[in-house]
Amino acid sequence: MNIHEYQGKQLLSQLGVPILAGDVAYSIHDAERIARWLDEDVVVLKAQIHAGGRGKAGGVKIAHSLNEVIEGADALFNKRLITPQTPPEGKQVNRVYIEAGCKIAQEFYFCILVNRQTGGNDLIASREGGMDIEEVAAKDASLIHRVSLDSGSDLQPHHVRSLCYAMGLSGRVGRRVQDVMTRIYKGFCALDAYMVEINPLAVTEDEHVYVLDCKATFDDNALYRQRQVEEMRDDDEMDPLELEASRHDLNYVKLHGNIGLMVNGAGLSMATMDIIKHFGGEAANFMDVAGAATPQRVAAAFKLIYRDEDVRGILLNIFGGMMRCNDIAEGLVQAAREVGLKKPLVVRLEGTNVEQGQKILRDSGLPISPVGGMEEAARTIVEQVKAG
Numbered sequence: 001m002n003i004h005e006y007q008g009k010q011l012l013s014q015l016g017v018p019i020l021a022g023d024v025a026y027s028i029h030d031a032e033r034i035a036r037w038l039d040e041d042v043v044v045l046k047a048q049i050h051a052g053g054r055g056k057a058g059g060v061k062i063a064h065s066l067n068e069v070i071e072g073a074d075a076l077f078n079k080r081l082i083t084p085q086t087p088p089e090g091k092q093v094n095r096v097y098i099e100a101g102c103k104i105a106q107e108f109y110f111c112i113l114v115n116r117q118t119g120g121n122d123l124i125a126s127r128e129g130g131m132d133i134e135e136v137a138a139k140d141a142s143l144i145h146r147v148s149l150d151s152g153s154d155l156q157p158h159h160v161r162s163l164c165y166a167m168g169l170s171g172r173v174g175r176r177v178q179d180v181m182t183r184i185y186k187g188f189c190a191l192d193a194y195m196v197e198i199n200p201l202a203v204t205e206d207e208h209v210y211v212l213d214c215k216a217t218f219d220d221n222a223l224y225r226q227r228q229v230e231e232m233r234d235d236d237e238m239d240p241l242e243l244e245a246s247r248h249d250l251n252y253v254k255l256h257g258n259i260g261l262m263v264n265g266a267g268l269s270m271a272t273m274d275i276i277k278h279f280g281g282e283a284a285n286f287m288d289v290a291g292a293a294t295p296q297r298v299a300a301a302f303k304l305i306y307r308d309e310d311v312r313g314i315l316l317n318i319f320g321g322m323m324r325c326n327d328i329a330e331g332l333v334q335a336a337r338e339v340g341l342k343k344p345l346v347v348r349l350e351g352t353n354v355e356q357g358q359k360i361l362r363d364s365g366l367p368i369s370p371v372g373g374m375e376e377a378a379r380t381i382v383e384q385v386k387a388g
C-alpha cells in the first residue's frame with residue numbers, strides 16, 4: 001500500500017524526524033486558511049498524488065502571498081497532473097499539501113528498501129538529490145552509495161556514518177543527517193514499510209536538515225498490525241476494480257490483454273497466463289481467487305472481471321480440492337445469470353465432484369464451454385476471443 005507525501009511526513013515526525021510546518025488542504029478555501037495559519041513569507045503548495053516527478057510537471061508551486069496561494073491552489077485542485085510516474089491520462093489532484101518554504105543549500109537522496117534477494121534492508125544515499133535517481137545512476141553510478149544489512153541485522157551507527165562520509169558530509173550537518181537517517185530507519189522497521197524514499201533530504205542555508213519529500217510503500221500483509229498506516233489508505237488512488245477486489249480479499253492485478261482469468265493459487269495463475277500467451281492470447285488480469293475458492297468469492301471475482309470493458313472472454317481454471325467443483329459451478333452459474341452472460345466463458349474445473357460441476361454448467365443453458373485440460377482450455381478461449 002502507498003501513502004501520500006504528507007502522510008509519510010506525519011508518520012516520520014512522530015519519530016522525531018524534522019519536517020517543515022504544514023497541513024493538507026481539500027479545497028482552495030482550506031489552502032488559504034492553512035497559509036494564514038502558517039504565516040510564512042514563502043509557502044509551497046504540493047499536489048498529493050501517488051506519483052513522483054511532480055515538481056517538473058507543475059505539481060509544486062511556490063507562493064509569496066495569499067493571492068499566490070489562492071492562484072496556486074486553483075491551478076492544482078481538480079486538475080489532472082501528468083508526470084513520468086502517472087498513467088498517461090495523469091491523476092486527479094484532490095488534496096494539496098501546504099508547507100512552509102525553506103532556503104535549500106543542498107539536496108540529498110536517501111532511500112531504505114527491503115532487498116528481496118537477501119531479505120535484509122538496503123540503505124541507498126546520494127549527494128545528488130532532488131532529481132530523478134535513475135538519471136543520477138545513468139550519469140555516474142559512483143555518486144550512489146549503498147549499505148546492505150544482512151537479514152535480521154540491526155542498523156549500527158557505522159552504517160549510517162559511512163553513507164554520510166561517502167556523501168562528503170561532516171561536522172554539525174553530518175551529525176544531523178546521521179541522526180535523521182537513523183530515525184527514518186527506526187520508523188521503516190517499526191511501521192513494516194517496504195520502501196521509504198526521501199528525495200530530497202534537504203540541508204537549509206541555516207544548516208537544518210528536513211525531510212522535504214517522502215514516498216512510502218508498506219507491506220500489505222502487515223497492515224493488520226499497522227492500523228495508523230491502514231487508515232491512511234486513499235481509495236481515490238486505487239484502480240476501481242483493484243479496490244473492489246481487495247474488498248473481497250482477491251489478489252487481482254489489471255493487465256493489458258483481453259482474456260479475463262480466474263484461477264486459484266498464484267502458481268496456477270502464472271502457468272495459466274503463460275499458456276494463454278503460448279496460444280497467442282494476452283491476459284487482461286492476474287486473478288488469484290486465493291485460499292478457499294468459495295462459491296461467493298468465485299461469483300464476486302467473476303462479476304468483477306466481467307465488468308472490465310477490455311475483457312472479451314473469460315477463462316476460469318480452478319482446482320477444487322477443499323472446495324467442491326459442484327459448489328463452484330453453482331456460484332459461477334448464478335453470477336453468469338446475474339450479469340446476463342454474453343462474453344465467451346471457458347471453464348476448466350478439476351478436483352472433487354468435477355463431473356457434477358460440469359453437469360451443472362452444461363445444464364445451465366448458458367453459453368459456457370466446460371473443457372478437460374489446461375491446454376484445451378487456453379486454446380479454446382483464445383480461439384473464441386479471436387472469433388469475437
Ligand code: ADP
Binds near residue numbers: 101200
Ligand atoms: P517531486 O519529487 O514529486 O517532484 P518534491 O517534493 O521532491 O516533489 O518537490 C520538488 C522540489 O521542490 C524539491 O526538490 C525541492 O527543491 C522543492 N521543494 C519541495 N518542498 C519545498 C519546501 N517546503 N520549501 C522549498 N522548496 C521545496
Ligand code: MG
Binds near residue numbers: 052053213
Ligand atoms: Mg521528490
